[in-house]
Amino acid sequence: LSPLITLNDGHGIPQLGLGTWPLDDEQVTAAVVHALEAGYRHIDTAVKYGNEEGVGNGIRASGVNRSKIFVTTKLDGEFQGQDRAVAGLEGSLTRLGLDYVDLLLIHWPLPGRDDFVSTWKTFERLQAQGKVRSIGVSNFKPAHLERLLAETDVVPAVNQIQLSPAITREAEREFNAGHGIVTESYSPLGGSGASLLTAPLLAQLGEKYDKTPAQLVLRWHIEKGLVVIPKSGNPERMRENLDIFDFSLDRQDLAELAILDEGPGAGNDSDATGH
Ligand code: A2P
Numbered sequence: 597l598s599p600l601i602t603l604n605d606g607h608g609i610p611q612l613g614l615g616t617w618p619l620d621d622e623q624v625t626a627a628v629v630h631a632l633e634a635g636y637r638h639i640d641t642a643v644k645y646g647n648e649e650g651v652g653n654g655i656r657a658s659g660v661n662r663s664k665i666f667v668t669t670k671l672d673g674e675f676q677g678q679d680r681a682v683a684g685l686e687g688s689l690t691r692l693g694l695d696y697v698d699l700l701l702i703h704w705p706l707p708g709r710d711d712f713v714s715t716w717k718t719f720e721r722l723q724a725q726g727k728v729r730s731i732g733v734s735n736f737k738p739a740h741l742e743r744l745l746a747e748t749d750v751v752p753a754v755n756q757i758q759l760s761p762a763i764t765r766e767a768e769r770e771f772n773a774g775h776g777i778v779t780e781s782y783s784p785l786g787g788s789g790a791s792l793l794t795a796p797l798l799a800q801l802g803e804k805y806d807k808t809p810a811q812l813v814l815r816w817h818i819e820k821g822l823v824v825i826p827k828s829g830n831p832e833r834m835r836e837n838l839d840i841f842d843f844s845l846d847r848q849d850l851a852e853l854a855i856l857d858e859g860p861g862a863g864n865d866s867d868a869t870g871h
Contacts, residue, residue, distance in 0.1 A: 613638025615827030621650030628654025642670035
């Protein structure tokens with residue numbers, strides 16, 4: 597089972613969870629049931645993914661007690677600004693069939709709209725009301741976070757960003773850590789269709805550790821203290837991805853994995869991504 601990381605509000609988040617984009621309602625119900633059976637206790641969804649109903653159905657079908665599961669969803673752009681997040685969260689809770697979520701994120705800063713500060717103030721109220729335990733952001737750059745830190749009261753518990761050994765975001769990670777914000781990695785395996793897992797170095801190290809390239813990459817995230825949400829719809833790969841807590845990468849191998857870094861220009865720039 598995945599260890600917990602303690603967030604700045606005192607709540608624990610399982611360090612490894614299941615990513616669910618782009619599974620549809622039907623696929624995600626099966627995936628969530630398989631994941632919870634395999635021992636996952638953290639599921640990541642979003643309004644934008646269009647699969648919250650399926651996630652809720654999977655949770656109920658699994659028979660696992662809701663209180664044992666960490667559920668994240670993300671508020672879509674249409675619910676940013678003024679008090680729109682109230683209706684946004686209400687819709688998510690209805691679709692999920694839950695009376696609270698563990699973590700609610702602002703999905704994108706949407707800088708052109710300049711709504712994220714007022715959205716965050718609504719998040720603070722929703723947290724005080726108990727409809728959401730922890731609040732955070734996604735795809736935020738340090739400049740966006742600087743504004744939140746200056747203009748609002750609650751420091752985000754997490755910032756979920758695209759991050760992998762190919763897209764390492766070191767400056768952003770450092771900024772988050774310096775403010776007590778946990779960094780969460782989406783597309784941690786490089787995303788679908790990426791070549792990261794075929795790197796020869798991973799095959800080589802795989803022999804040494806008797807682990808697959810995906811397991812080595814996920815372990816890289818764990819060693820860096822990141823929360824990581826690999827997506828898989830395949831029960832065997834889900835189990836494989838959870839089976840990373842019985843080994844660790846030694847210093848030298850961790851350092852060697854830096855050759856996989858594609859540099860600061862790599863990765864997509866928040867707003868355009870499906871995530
Ligand atoms: P699948 O759902 O068929 O398992 P990311 O989490 O970085 O977005 O990556 C998701 C992609 O990686 C999906 O295409 C997923 O396919 C694939 N994937 C997930 N786990 C593994 C694994 N252990 N080995 C190889 N590919 C994987």
